[in-house]
Amino acid sequence: MTKHQKTDAIDRRLCVAPMMDWTDRHCRVFHRHLAPNALLFTEMVTAEAIIHGDLERMLGHDLIEHPLVLQLGGSQPERLALAVQRAAEWGFAEINLNVGCPSDRVQSGRFGACLMAEPELVAECCAAMMGASALPITVKCRIGIDDMDAEAGLDRFIDLVAGAGVGVFYLHARKAWLKGLSPKENRNIPPLDYDRARRLALRRDDLAIILNGGLETTDQIAVEREGFAGVMLGRAAYRTPYLLTAIADDFFAATPPSRQQVAEAMADYADKMTANNVPLHAITRHMLGLYAGQRGAKHWRRQLGEQARLAQDGGGFIRQTVEECEILAARLAA
Numbered sequence: 001m002t003k004h005q006k007t008d009a010i011d012r013r014l015c016v017a018p019m020m021d022w023t024d025r026h027c028r029v030f031h032r033h034l035a036p037n038a039l040l041f042t043e044m045v046t047a048e049a050i051i052h053g054d055l056e057r058m059l060g061h062d063l064i065e066h067p068l069v070l071q072l073g074g075s076q077p078e079r080l081a082l083a084v085q086r087a088a089e090w091g092f093a094e095i096n097l098n099v100g101c102p103s104d105r106v107q108s109g110r111f112g113a114c115l116m117a118e119p120e121l122v123a124e125c126c127a128a129m130m131g132a133s134a135l136p137i138t139v140k141c142r143i144g145i146d147d148m149d150a151e152a153g154l155d156r157f158i159d160l161v162a163g164a165g166v167g168v169f170y171l172h173a174r175k176a177w178l179k180g181l182s183p184k185e186n187r188n189i190p191p192l193d194y195d196r197a198r199r200l201a202l203r204r205d206d207l208a209i210i211l212n213g214g215l216e217t218t219d220q221i222a223v224e225r226e227g228f229a230g231v232m233l234g235r236a237a238y239r240t241p242y243l244l245t246a247i248a249d250d251f252f253a254a255t256p257p258s259r260q261q262v263a264e265a266m267a268d269y270a271d272k273m274t275a276n277n278v279p280l281h282a283i284t285r286h287m288l289g290l291y292a293g294q295r296g297a298k299h300w301r302r303q304l305g306e307q308a309r310l311a312q313d314g315g316g317f318i319r320q321t322v323e324e325c326e327i328l329a330a331r332l333a334a
């Protein structure tokens, strides 16, 4: 068996997926307060952006976000290697290559999910990235694209990339259909196939395969995680973030913080950020789901979604809203 990087000290049992425009640094701080042991991911950043762009803007983050994975997009081995070299000093636990995104923009740059059809190139990219730093290099991919055979095609893809030394794969358990579906449709319409993902995890039990796609409840996760090194949640972590506390409790026996405690921690963070001219709304927009399904949820959503833009007192606005929600909830319960 080829030597690869499965064994490192990173705990990948619970991961929060990279999501463009959603999992920015403020969102990740929020998720960290909900799940102290989760592995968090940046949004995808292209290799070219890192090579040419403002590193502080793209890679800057708060230490509380650690452990944090940087996700890269690209398909040119030497450019990816250069981007890894530039990013290596920024404190990331791991660097991940995006082989799952189906957007037209990404396809026209010949990276993302269309790379599933080019496993040799992905292997070359990963080898170059490994040569550029000692950080673990991992891949996030789908179970296939278009009419690619989801059995033989996926096996071949994984075997070739693992052959280059990659030991960890985050597997979105549905195909991407590259023609005719929007990225959003590509997250919903191609059917989920957890069994296919599980067969891979069984066949390659020398690798760490992390299951992603459609995971939404603790009961479902308790069943489906069987056979995998971990689970990765995307939309459910964003829309119903308090779910992360229950999963963290199941996985790590982490005492769940209350919603109020999380909100107060975020208020402190907002005080710090707004003092540096970050608009409060840039932080609160990620927190709208904190009270989802609870009494007071509507008030919370409305205040944080609509009124935060007008608020003058940073974290004070969050503290006040959380108090109003708690009073509202107590009144509704009585």
Ligand SMILES: Cc1cc2nc3c(=O)[nH]c(=O)nc-3n(C[C@H](O)[C@H](O)[C@H](O)COP(=O)(O)O)c2cc1C
Pocket (backbone or CB within 6 Å): 017, 018, 019, 020, 021, 022, 043, 044, 071, 098, 099, 100, 101, 140, 172, 187, 212, 213, 214, 215, 232, 233, 234, 235, 236
């Ligand atoms: C708004 C949004 C943006 C996303 N951006 C990325 C991205 O930058 N990189 C990536 O690999 N996947 C991206 N994804 C896909 C997610 O990481 C994940 O694979 C997908 O949503 C399936 O998981 P879920 O069903 O738990 O949401 C994005 C998903 C959403 C909803």
